[in-house]
Amino acid sequence: MSATANPPLPPVLAGPLLRRLQPERLVLWLVGSRALSLRLQLSYGEQGQAPEQRDHVLDDSQCRVLQVGEHAFVHLIDLQLDSPLPCDVRIDYDLLIASADGPAQGIAEWAPHLLYEGAARPNFVLRARLDQLLHGSCRKPHHPAADGLLCADRLLAQAHEPEQRPALLLMSGDQVYADDVSGPMLRAIHQLIERLGLFGERLEGALVEDSDALYAHEVGYYQRAELLPALEHNDSLRERFFGGVKKPIFTTSSADNHLVTLAEMLAMYLLVWSPTPWTLLGSHRPQLDAERARRYESERQHVEDFRDGLDRVARALAHLPSLMIFDDHDVTDDWNLSAQWEETAYGHAFSKRIIGNALIAYLLCQGWGNDPQPFAEVLQRIEAMSAARDGRNHIDSGAQDALIDSLLRFHHWHYVLPSEPALLVLDTRTRRWRSERRRKRPSGLMDWEALCELQQALLDHRAAIIVSPAPIFGVKLIEAVQRLFTWIGHPLMVDAENWMAHRGAAQVILNIFRHSRTPGCYVVLSGDVHYSFVYQVLIRHRKSAPHIWQITSSGLKNEFPPRLLDWFDRLNRWLYSPRSPLNWLTKRRRMRVVPRIPSRSKAGERLWNGAGLGQVFFDEQGQPKEIIQLNADGSAPVSFVEDRDAARHAAQQAQAGGALTIGDKSAR
Structure with missing residues (x-):
């Protein structure tokens, strides 16, 4: 059966993966089934206070799209920020996908499996210093061991608190x-x-x-x-x-x-x-x-x-x-x-x-x-x-x-x-x-x-x-x-x-x-x-x-x-x-x-x-x-x-x- 005879593909096939994150720069990776118009939303703030919101419409200079198939487009997101993000604070984020026939959809709609229980959005923390990290190598899918x-x-x-991450x-x-x-x-x-x-x-x-x-x-x-x-x-x-x-x-x-x-x-x-x-x-x-x-x-x-x-x-x-x-x-x-x-x-x-x-x-x-x-x-x-x-x-x-x-x-x-x-x-x-x-x-x-x-x-x-x-x-x-x-x-x-x-x-x-x-x-x-x-x-x-x-x-x-x-x-x-x-x-x-x-x-x-x-x-x-x-x-x-x-x-x-x-x- 040809690809065109199949049901519609989901907009995102893989990702987003958080890659190199720094207070003044965010790098993310995803693959879409088409070239996507994306908007990155950020939200953070102290508990009990109104959160600060940032909204970035990602243009061609901030999101490079490379086509590798009829229905496969690698999106390389590299967002330089005018003002740095805070460290050691939980930052909620969303990637909204623009749609021609309806409202933009966020991660909760197109990838709900990426959310932890009770969360409306995924999040990340920018640590001020490398006080702890995870590391590993050698991931063979068909090895009998469980996935590390x-x-x-x-x-x-x-790890619910920023300092635990x-x-x-x-x-x-x-x-x-x-x-x-x-x-x-x-x-x-x-x-x-x-x-x-x-x-x-x-x-x-x-x-x-x-x-x-x-x-x-x-x-x-x-x-x-x-x-x-x-x-x-x-x-x-x-x-x-x-x-x-x-x-x-x-x-x-x-x-x-x-x-x-x-x-x-x-x-x-x-x-x-x-x-x-x-x-x-x-x-x-x-x-x-x-x-x-x-x-x-x-x-x-x-x-x-x-x-x-x-x-x-x-x-x-x-x-x-x-x-x-x-x-x-x-x-x-x-x-x-x-x-x-x-x-x-x-x-x-x-x-x-x-x-x-x-x-x-x-x-x-x-x-x-x-x-x-x-x-x-x-x-x-x-x-x-x-x-x-x-x-x-x-x-x-x-x-x-x-x-x-x-x-x-x-x-x-x-x-x-x-x-x-x-x-x-x-x-x-x-x-x-x-x-x-x-x-x-x-x-x-x-x-x-x-x-x-x-x-x-x-x-x-x-x-x-x-x-x-x-x-x-x-x-x-x-x-x-x-x-x-x-x-x-x-x-x-x-x-x-x-x-x-x-x-x-x-x-x-x-x-x-x-x-x-x-x-x-x-x-x-x-x-x-x-x-x-x-x-x-x-x-x-x-x-x-x-x-x-x-x-x-x-x-x-x-x-x-x-x-x-x-x-x-x-x-x-x-x-x-x-x-x-x-x-x-x-x-x-x-x-x-x-x-x-x-x-x-x-x-x-x-x-x-x-x-x-x-x-x-x-x-x-x-x-x-x-x-x-x-x-x-x-x-x-x-x-x-x-x-x-x-x-x-x-x-x-x-x-x-x-x-x-x-x-x-x-x-x-």
Whole structure:
């Protein structure tokens, strides 16, 4: 059935999502089924007093509308305010949609699921300082675990006072899994593409001519690895890149349903941010053989459970400002892992298109809302690409490839929030420190120039929160395993991506922490690894050394294999105990890492394995005063508490060698 024969579409398909909110600037994101005429209303005031009202009709300069389908329009709202909004006050807001045949409709009419009980409008709070925040990563829809973003909704339902509200939600990577998609999710994506008329494209260098042929291809479900750029027919290239192993460019082990087209990736975002698109879909499954049909049915319940929680996820995202950064699965597994990976992937027209499509979708659905200013020129290119369509509604390949080339040269995905403490979000994917002599070795997560820029941004701040998708201070045993596989020539087998894997990047980032003019307190927030842990890091034999905290929360909807993680945890404690000589073989030998223990640890485990969301509370100096993991399954939260034996040992070393003790809170 064609899209035109279906019932009318709702005006808003996804959103609004609150993105970067500051007293003088409000950034919001939504997707409509048509270009919407919007009016933003704000209301706030002290209890018992008449509220102050603001009414902003959003013109073209304040609301950028980008068409991505016949019935799909991304609305990027960036409202600069003449007078700033107050901090630490609840601000009610509404987005009114003008109608040609009736009164304007507000959120209560077109998205009542976004309202908490008893509320007539959604609201937000602009916190004067980052005294608490939420953070997490790795949200895979078909994973059996519950969705960690539901923790944010439960928290907001109870946080009635402005001072109880987290300042923001930080999502530190893998908000979507473009490279690991279940059959039911891919079916939903294809149905949504048809329903909304998302634009198609030609596919140069592929086994299929265009997106229409891809969606109809017999290997379109659970066999997409056969369509992806592969090296089977180029023995010399395979030998050079994979050491003779028959392996495709796209190295994920879950590439059976790897997303390919821009339409697929945009549809995925709509389906993970909002419940509304799911109401537009049918329930019939594609034609599959018996084995794949069983797999499809086994995945269906997990996807349906994910879908059933999206009304509450959308509600949280409409009340809490969110900031994001990509990691590999937002694009593809092993993205830019090594110089050889880059040469091979970007040297093939089809693989380059897939990576570029993921970057375009990330820009529209995540990156722009973090900091709109750097993307002005890129958005013009997207407008030109969308306008240049043929009679089949396929976007122009030349314009699409030119846009992708510009994005691969783009180096402003990182951003800084001018907050207290300062917040710096790192791009650890596109500015890699490549190995020039051994091109298949893992690249450094940031190159020398990017790290110098980071140091400049940190100068003279008293405290800083750094968002690094991969932990800077990780589990030593797991890093040692990755180093072993790299040494024998197989870094792709273990995703050997950590800060210590590249000597140059490791030395520079550790030197930044030791610099006399960089902050006296660092909090590093990370994800990626599918387990959670907290380390306090001390620099040995330094009287004025900074406080450094590594806080990792992962995943939002993903977990590490439990038995394997138990073994890693246990062996890591044995092999890298405080007195172990192995510590002096690591690049962090000048630093002492003191783990915190999960409060529900049964046998001294340092790693917490469970889907959920991290919550951190900060004191006036910008140091964490409480670190919590909220569990997606609804069980009691986990606090990361001090290991008294490790703390006592660290204090003894400090007294002997002059290092800073854990309890020292003196200003630098």
